[in-house]
Amino acid sequence: xxxxxxxxxxxxxxxxxxxxxxxxxxxxxxxxxxxxxxxxxxxxxxxxxxxxxxxxxxxxxxxxxxxxxxxxxxxxxxxxxxxxxxxxxxxxxxxxxxxxxxxxxxxxxxxxxxxxxxxxxxxxxxxxxxxxxxxxxxxxxxxxxxxxxxxxxxxxxxxxxxxxxxxxxxxxxxxxxxxxxxxxxxxxxxxxxxxxxxxxxxxxxxxxxxxxxxxxxxxxxxxxxxxxxxxxxxxxxxxxxxxxxxxxxxxxxxxxxxxxxxxxxxxxxxxxxxxxxxxxxxxxxxxxxxxxxxxxxxxxxxxxxxxxxxxxxxxxxxxxxxxxxxxxxxxxxxxxxxxxxxxxxxxxxxxxxxxxxxxxxxxxxxxxxxxxxxxxxxxxxxxxxxxxxxxxxxxxxxxxxxxxxxxxxxxxxxxxxxxxxxxxxxxxxxxxxxxxxxxxxxxxxxxxxxxxxxxxxxxxxxxxxxxxxxxxxxxxxxxxxxxxxxxxxxxxxxxxxxxxxxxxxxxxxxxxxxxxxxxxxxxxxxxxxxxxxxxxxxxxxxxxxxxxxxxxxxxxxxxxxxxxxxxxxxxxxxxxxxxxxxxxxxxxxxxxxxxxxxxxxxxxxxxxxxxxxxxxxxxxxxxxxxxxxxxxxxxx
Amino acid sequence: xxxxxxxxxxxxxxxxxxxxxxxxxxxxxxxxxxxxxxxxxxxxxxxxxxxxxxxxxxxxxxxxxxxxxxxxxxxxxxxxxxxxxxxxxxxxxxxxxxxxxxxxxxxxxxxxxxxxxxxxxxxxxxxxxxxxxxxxxxxxxxxxxxxxxxxxxxxxxxxxxxxxxxxxxxxxxxxxxxxxxxxxxxxxxxxxxxxxxxxxxxxxxxxxxxxxxxxxxxxxxxxxxxxxxxxxxxxxxxx
Numbered sequence: 001x002x003x004x005x006x007x008x009x010x011x012x013x014x015x016x017x018x019x020x021x022x023x024x025x026x027x028x029x030x031x032x033x034x035x036x037x038x039x040x041x042x043x044x045x046x047x048x049x050x051x052x053x054x055x056x057x058x059x060x061x062x063x064x065x066x067x068x069x070x071x072x073x074x075x076x077x078x079x080x081x082x083x084x085x086x087x088x089x090x091x092x093x094x095x096x097x098x099x100x101x102x103x104x105x106x107x108x109x110x111x112x113x114x115x116x117x118x119x120x121x122x123x124x125x126x127x128x129x130x131x132x133x134x135x136x137x138x139x140x141x142x143x144x145x146x147x148x149x150x151x152x153x154x155x156x157x158x159x160x161x162x163x164x165x166x167x168x169x170x171x172x173x174x175x176x177x178x179x180x181x182x183x184x185x186x187x188x189x190x191x192x193x194x195x196x197x198x199x200x201x202x203x204x205x206x207x208x209x210x211x212x213x214x215x216x217x218x219x220x221x222x223x224x225x226x227x228x229x230x231x232x233x234x235x236x237x238x239x240x241x242x243x244x245x246x247x248x249x250x251x252x253x254x255x256x257x258x259x260x261x262x263x264x265x266x267x268x269x270x271x272x273x274x275x276x277x278x279x280x281x282x283x284x285x286x287x288x289x290x291x292x293x294x295x296x297x298x299x300x301x302x303x304x305x306x307x308x309x310x311x312x313x314x315x316x317x318x319x320x321x322x323x324x325x326x327x328x329x330x331x332x333x334x335x336x337x338x339x340x341x342x343x344x345x346x347x348x349x350x351x352x353x354x355x356x357x358x359x360x361x362x363x364x365x366x367x368x369x370x371x372x373x374x375x376x377x378x379x380x381x382x383x384x385x386x387x388x389x390x391x392x393x394x395x396x397x398x399x400x401x402x403x404x405x406x407x408x409x410x411x412x413x414x415x416x417x418x419x420x421x422x423x424x425x426x427x428x429x430x431x432x433x434x435x436x437x438x439x440x441x442x443x444x445x446x447x448x449x450x451x452x453x454x455x456x457x458x459x460x461x462x463x464x465x466x467x468x469x470x471x472x473x474x475x476x477x478x479x480x481x482x483x484x485x486x487x488x489x490x491x492x493x494x495x496x497x498x499x500x501x502x503x504x505x506x507x508x509x510x511x512x513x514x515x516x517x518x519x520x521x522x523x524x525x526x527x528x529x530x531x532x533x534x535x536x537x538x539x540x541x542x543x544x545x546x547x548x549x550x551x552x553x554x555x556x557x558x559x560x561x562x563x564x565x566x567x568x569x570x571x572x573x574x575x576x577x578x579x580x581x582x583x584x585x586x587x588x589x590x591x592x593x594x595x596x597x598x599x600x601x602x603x604x605x606x607x608x609x610x611x612x613x614x615x616x617x618x619x620x621x622x623x624x625x626x627x628x629x630x631x632x633x634x635x636x
Numbered sequence: 637x638x639x640x641x642x643x644x645x646x647x648x649x650x651x652x653x654x655x656x657x658x659x660x661x662x663x664x665x666x667x668x669x670x671x672x673x674x675x676x677x678x679x680x681x682x683x684x685x686x687x688x689x690x691x692x693x694x695x696x697x698x699x700x701x702x703x704x705x706x707x708x709x710x711x712x713x714x715x716x717x718x719x720x721x722x723x724x725x726x727x728x729x730x731x732x733x734x735x736x737x738x739x740x741x742x743x744x745x746x747x748x749x750x751x752x753x754x755x756x757x758x759x760x761x762x763x764x765x766x767x768x769x770x771x772x773x774x775x776x777x778x779x780x781x782x783x784x785x786x787x788x789x790x791x792x793x794x795x796x797x798x799x800x801x802x803x804x805x806x807x808x809x810x811x812x813x814x815x816x817x818x819x820x821x822x823x824x825x826x827x828x829x830x831x832x833x834x835x836x837x838x839x840x841x842x843x844x845x846x847x848x849x850x851x852x853x854x855x856x857x858x859x860x861x862x863x864x865x866x867x868x869x870x871x872x873x874x875x
Contacts, residue, residue, distance in 0.1 A: 224701050352774055355735065378650070425868065542859075561643065
């Protein structure tokens with residue numbers, strides 16, 4: 001919420017700088033940013049009382065003296081004869097209607113109002129609505145302005161089930177459905193209570209006879225409606241967070257004063273009704289509880305002083321009376337938070353956290369961790385996929401409110417996600433893909449069933465080293481992987497995935513294995529990994545979105561002792577565009593006749609490499625090897 | 637790497653990788669274990685009772701609206717929006733003192749450049765006699781110093797969570813001079829303690845929660861949260 005610095009100052013007896021106010025707001029828990037003379041404040045949802053210049057100044061009252069005086073109309077106002085029926089007083093327990101008629105021309109707004117519109121960029125509508133909007137900004141109480149001549153002196157409030165097309169005062173047509181709190185006139189809804197009025201009865205530029213509704217709505221009756229109907233409503237934002245039911249009369253009298261600052265008022269009448277007693281919350285005054293919660297040691301007198309600074313009353317029998325605007329204060333922990341905000345969270349001294357003394361159990365290696373270790377050791381990378389899918393079955397859990405139609409169901413298998421992952425990587429030129437996921441799978445069958453599953457998927461080369469470069473990942477690979485770990489798995493669980501319908505030009509076979517963790521018969525053999533190994537954190541290299549280029553080069557060596565030198569030279573080359581280098585081929589006829597093939601993969605983070613770019617890289621590589629005697633490149 | 641014959645090229649073993657989010661989550665759980673927290677697990681599909689009611693999140697709270705929470709099977713269940721219900725379930729079955737940590741996937745109906753519908757949290761709760769805010773600060777300092785170094789500048793800000801009172805958000809000062817929010821924490825709201833049939837007069841507690849992705853992004857220097865879930869091997873193999 002944006003508030004002008006000068007409007008906050010108008011409710012403070014001191015004149016702190018805007019920077020000081022900003023700092024104090026942070027201490028109170030109100031994140032904020034300053035732009036010129038405007039403070040943009042983010043309030044937590046429990047602090048509806050702060051959503052106005054008056055409210056935020058009142059909260060700052062713990063640091064600066066709060067000036068609560070408001071320039072209001074104090075005249076004796078004759079009662080309004082209006083036919084009002086409240087059929088749901090639990091949703092609207094306090095209400096005031098003010099009939100106000102003006103005469104004369106309004107030439108321009110007073111500077112304090114004009115500041116609000118100009119500096120905060122608020123759009124003007126018509127006189128009464130503009131005054132209403134300013135009032136809500138200034139003191140936090142929303143009001144709604146009807147054109148009194150259009151409502152025939154008859155209004156009903158109710159919480160009713162509706163199926164009705166409603167045109168808001170901003171001209172937006174919405175379909176009211178299910179239960180809504182509504183003001184009606186002659187049986188027609190004219191105001192979505194606490195949110196927005198309709199077009200037909202709202203004030204216009206030529207309205208001179210207005211009916212101002214000033215109410216307290218139960219936040220639970222209002223919440224979610226503005227969002228449901230996609231209405232941007234400052235009123236509902238305030239009502240949802242709770243306005244001050246004790247403040248309605250003051251608000252309406254302030255409204256009269258603001259109007260009278262601009263134009264002659266020819267008639268005012270008021271209707272005021274409370275349907276329940278206003279009961280103030282009372283808490284025990286007990287500083288020992290506050291000290292216990294916070295771990296501080298403040299005195300009783302200091303606590304009493306804090307309570308006074310907060311605007312709370314302290315009775316002779318040591319009770320704290322919570323003011324009616326503080327809906328968020330319910331128990332002693334809330335009072336502790338108030339004290340902590342005044343002290344400053346950062347000023348509360350640290351005390352040793354004492355862990356519970358218990359025997360530390362040795363960390364156990366669970367089956368899923370052991371399997372994970374086995375797979376990582378064999379070149380598999382773990383993936384994590386969101387569990388949403390468009391494919392549902394009789395056992396699928398359906399999401400009532402999916403992000404989109406393609407994410408309507410909870411997956412009942414991990415396989416499809418992993419096949420998608422394979423295709424994604426194939427399309428990024430990966431030709432050796434080994435991935436796995438371990439995740440809970442949820443299905444419905446007389447309730448919700450949950451089982452932890454493992455799925456692994458493979459495609460392409462076994463690995464890039466020269467022993468495995470020409471070997472393909474297949475069913476035998478998976479069988480051997482588990483057999484070597486002494487796990488007897490049913491090979492029928494290994495499924496060859498059809499490439500029909502997959503968006504890829506690759507032809508490598510894809511195999512998947514999906515199994516419930518509980519169905520894996522035992523821990524893998526010779527699993528040397530500990531239950532958990534924390535790898536150090538490091539700064540990762542940003543990956544490229546551009547395609548890579550691959551070049552192979554073969555060397556003929558006449559001395560086997562040169563293998564290591566050539567390898568060290570080429571595999572430790574540094575180049576910005578060199579993504580990967582490895583020996584993919586090795587043939588040793590005898591110690592003086594050795595062939596080694598190196599593969600280089602180039603990729604830029606900034607552009608697609610041209611043939612010329614890659615050629616330059618290769619020339620540099622070849623140049624480096626020219627320094628090693630006894631190494632030649634056949635054909636060069 | 638294995639070197640067989642010295643006159644043969646090194647046979648590079650193909651080592652895979654644990655997902656960076658798993659690594660970060662496990663790191664955090666391991667760190668909490670060193671402060672006496674026992675790691676517990678629970679379902680991702682929860683009842684409203686455990687995900688909201690027991691945590692003092694009222695029916696009217698915005699988090700319970702259809703635009704924030706995924707509901708399942710005609711609102712019979714929700715996808716848990718935090719890992720707190722895991723702790724609540726444990727609290728209903730045990731009497732203090734105890735310290736539990738929970739880590740795992742959570743879901744919120746959000747999908748943009750900085751928010752994902754599925755992400756990970758690690759949370760901790762510690763219930764004992766005379767647990768106070770000053771001790772909470774000590775624990776938070778210890779966690780943050782362990783994560784980011786002992787010269788890290790830390791700031792506590794008042795905040796609001798229905799399940800803690802007082803509540804705080806904790807920021808660290810980044811190298812560019814901006815404060816970064818790292819975690820939320822607070823003194824467990826006595827209403828929550830009572831909801832679990834624990835005597836809130838005798839016992840009090842502290843609780844905190846960290847976003848695993850946020851920590852992983854800071855620790856690894858990843859600047860786009862979506863990179864974690866593209867399953868790109870160029871990305872994953874680095875970890």
